Amino acid sequence: MDLLKSIFKGDKVVWIIFLMLCLISVVEVFSASSTLTFESGNHWGPITQHSIFLLTGALVVVLCHNIPYRWFQVLPVILLPISLIFLAMLLFFDKLNIAGLLVIEKINDAGRWIKLCGVTFQPSELGKMGVVIATAFILSKRQSEQEANPKAFKHIMIVACLVCGLIFPENFSTSALLFGVVFLMMYIGRVATRKLLLLMGTLGGILVAGIIFLTVTKDIDSNFLHRLDSWRGRIENFTKTEKVAPNDFDINANAQEGHARIAVATSNVIGKGPGNSVERDFLSQAYSDFIFAIIIEELGLVGGIVVVFLYICLLIRIGRIAKKCNRTFPAFLVIGIGLLLVTQALFNMMVAVGLAPITGQPLPLISRGGTSTLINCVYIGMILSVSRYTAAIEEEEKRLAEQRLRDAMIPMTVDAGQPEETAAGAAEATSSSEAQTAQEPTSAALNSDDEFN
Secondary structure (H helix, E strand, O other), X not given: OHHHHHHOOOOHXXXXXXXXXXXXXXXXXXXXXXXXXXXXXXXXXXXXHHHHHHHHHHHHHHHHOOOOHHHHHHHHHHHHHHHHHXXXXXXXXXXXXXXXXXXXXXXXXXXXXXXXXXXXXXXXXXXHHHHHHHHHHHHHHOEOOOOEOHHHHHHHHHHHHHHHHHHOOOOHHHHHHXXXXXXXXXXXXXXXXXXXXXXXXXXXXXXXXXXXXXXXXOOOOOOOOOOHHHHHHHHHHHHOOOOOOHXXXXXXXXXXXHHHHXXXXXXXXXXXOOOOOOHHHOOOOOOOOOHHHHHHHHHHHHHXXXXXXXXXXXXXXXXXXXXXXXXXXXXXXXXXHHHHHHHHHHHHHHHHOOOOOOOOOOOOOOOOOOHHHHHHHHHHHHHHHHHHHHHHXXXXXXXXXXXXXXXXXXXXXXXXXXXXHHHHHHHHHHHXXXXXXXXXOOHHHHXXXXXXX
8 A cells, every 4th residue: 555655646636537548548549440350460469559658658657757847948949949840840841861860751641740760759749748838837927916927928939829829730620729728828827818809809800811811712732731622621611501311321432420429319319339430440530539439439428428527527627736736837738738629529529429620639648659659658747746735735734734823822831820931931932923924935035937937
């Protein structure tokens, strides 16, 4: 028991949610990887690889949650330059091979992956982490009595626009999701409402202009906008109101969407049972973008509700951890991470059930993946690191409260027949209590991160 306590430190509820999501991932990815099994001819290969990533991710969680949260402030200095360089390379090179050490090759008409020394990863995942941590850091350093310093908005916009601008051409949904999270963080971080309203108006104008541009343009041959046709087709399929009879529906033209709907529609309250999915054989991304549809098909409405409940519980728990923080950076950090994970999960689930256009967002901690799985585990480790910090705060507050109680009890234990000694004892106790109070940090000091400058 002591060994488990020494390993699983931090918030126990977050640990439980993390382990339950990993368990669901192992079961459902094993079931949904039939296409990979067929292609490779290895029945255990895909799930073995995924399990290794999850086990590695669990070790990453244990490692990260033992790191004091203040050290995470250094990460943007490393992550942002690296991600910007690699994202720019993805944007300007369709194919690149430097002695086999650095390889760029588009997959599914999208340049999102780089192979560096044999390891394939998505630079956008590094960029997302860098932006969230940088935003939390800037907000924490630019707080005043009434609202965030105006310079905070400018600095955050520079960082967010650089990263999102490079992600946008190859992965519009990730860019939009990240920018939305940054916007919510600024709102929570007390950035001036006038600036946020101006930003909303600007984004609204850009959105209208983008829709008009998509409507009036067809077949643009441009490296920068080569995914315009994919975006247009997905939006048109989602927004069209024409009803199509089942016999007239072209399942081959809309295979992903159609088979995901069939998976959801043919399920029931308790589902077909783990491993009994039919549509997994027709969904090319059953183990990734559409794994929630497979979860509903196999585990039914109950399984889908449980998954949604786990993510909501994670967000609520993160909110409680942030509320216990008496410093600004850890509070903004966990809020940003929570918003990023949960909004991505909601988008994935909405796509699977037909409530949003296809976006290509995986389900955090459940979908099969390499970079995304490890990065999400780092996020969980950061949350647990901050929860360890808040637990230490609670223990210190409890200790101080007990000390005050003992100090207050001293005059009551003095012999009533010795008034002079009683007065002396009371004076001594009062002096001790005042000295203790004088040593305690003020609220202004606790809400500052100056000691980490």
